[in-house]
Amino acid sequence: MKQTILTVLGTRPEIIKFSPVLPLFDARFEHVLVHTGQHYDENMDRIFFRELKLRQPAYFLNVGSAGIGPGVQLGRMLERLEPILSKVRPDWVAVLGDTNSTLAGALVAAKLNVPIVHFESGCRSFNRDAPEEQNRILVDHLAALLLAPDRQAVAHLRHEGIDRKRVHCIGNTGLDATRRAMRLVRERQLRKFGVRPEAFVLATLHRAESTDDRARLSQIVAGINEVSEMVPVLFPIHPRTVAMLQKHRIRLAQGVHRLEPIGNLDFLALLKNSLFVMSDSGGVQEEAAVVNRPCLVLRDETEWTRLVDAGKNFLTGTNPRGIIRIAGALLRSPSLRLKIRGKKAPLQFGATQKAIRLLLKK
Numbered sequence: 001m002k003q004t005i006l007t008v009l010g011t012r013p014e015i016i017k018f019s020p021v022l023p024l025f026d027a028r029f030e031h032v033l034v035h036t037g038q039h040y041d042e043n044m045d046r047i048f049f050r051e052l053k054l055r056q057p058a059y060f061l062n063v064g065s066a067g068i069g070p071g072v073q074l075g076r077m078l079e080r081l082e083p084i085l086s087k088v089r090p091d092w093v094a095v096l097g098d099t100n101s102t103l104a105g106a107l108v109a110a111k112l113n114v115p116i117v118h119f120e121s122g123c124r125s126f127n128r129d130a131p132e133e134q135n136r137i138l139v140d141h142l143a144a145l146l147l148a149p150d151r152q153a154v155a156h157l158r159h160e161g162i163d164r165k166r167v168h169c170i171g172n173t174g175l176d177a178t179r180r181a182m183r184l185v186r187e188r189q190l191r192k193f194g195v196r197p198e199a200f201v202l203a204t205l206h207r208a209e210s211t212d213d214r215a216r217l218s219q220i221v222a223g224i225n226e227v228s229e230m231v232p233v234l235f236p237i238h239p240r241t242v243a244m245l246q247k248h249r250i251r252l253a254q255g256v257h258r259l260e261p262i263g264n265l266d267f268l269a270l271l272k273n274s275l276f277v278m279s280d281s282g283g284v285q286e287e288a289a290v291v292n293r294p295c296l297v298l299r300d301e302t303e304w305t306r307l308v309d310a311g312k313n314f315l316t317g318t319n320p321r322g323i324i325r326i327a328g329a330l331l332r333s334p335s336l337r338l339k340i341r342g343k344k345a346p347l348q349f350g351a352t353q354k355a356i357r358l359l360l361k362k
Helices: 014-019 022-028 042-051 068-088 100-111 131-142 151-159 173-182 214-228 241-249 266-274 282-290 305-309 320-332 334-342 351-361
Strands: 002-011 031-037 092-096 116-119 145-148 167-169 202-203 233-236 256-259 277-279 296-299 314-316
Touching: 002 014, 002 022, 002 068, 002 100, 002 131, 014 042, 014 092, 014 131, 014 282, 031 068, 042 214, 042 266, 068 100, 092 100, 100 116, 100 131, 116 131, 116 351, 145 151, 145 351, 151 167, 167 334, 173 266, 173 282, 202 214, 202 241, 214 233, 214 241, 214 256, 214 277, 233 266, 256 320, 266 282, 277 282, 282 296, 282 305, 282 314, 305 314, 320 334
Parallel strands: 002 031, 002 092, 092 116, 116 145, 145 167, 202 233, 202 277, 233 256, 277 296, 296 314
Antiparallel strands: none
């Protein structure tokens, strides 16, 4: 008899990182997929599920994020998830990363005594003010099976006193997802943006810590604007960022080409053909390493320190001077860009299959 596994997700990064796992869940388990609607955009979510060849969720909770605080959002998720888990009675609840959807899935599962498997366990920025850090710590301490992406993450979990028998270092499904998606990318996806390979820089910005603080957002945008004076910057812009730019009357320079949110395949096509990317996203940091493009991390800290230590990514901070210093060096020196591309990235593929084997064994 097959085990039943219920997956909870709610944001586009979760869809992407779960994309190689979900088809195998469908094949090897009785699988129920729940979408909380945390960051739901009808057109974008449909594109992601269609492009990545994933079936639609069995349940959609329609929680949303517009005009509500994180406490209300989390409360709605808990209220709407509990009846589903009580009805399905799964053997496992699977969650990934550090979103409110991740925390909600773990909290409901824990209250109903359902074992939790947490993908991407043990990542730490050591910034306890960040909601993502709060979420990931709470979920790690609730989970029965913790799937860590690297040895640093394992060390963090052991330091926090988590039973090592519950922790397994398998790599990150986000790497498998990028490799899988790159096989679906087509040359025409670059042409639609009217750019030539290695003649532009890509930028993304979406984290609450980046956008909700006016001074921090103003500094980051100032850095992006200065880079755009040297090279065109393509900026697929997150709805949260749009709202905050409008609220604080922060303007993008003429050289920053604002794009509506785009699908994963279009984004990877741009990333692969960019000079480099500037981003505050954890997922983009790894995607950049897979397609071998430098990533300027627009934050003061990062969970993916191994990529910085390997010389593939660069922690710029949020001050424009730090952003310009590194971006300018990359733009002035093709040999430096080639040198960075020649460095080996510490990437561990195969996390998806390892996770499936562990769950079947349990």
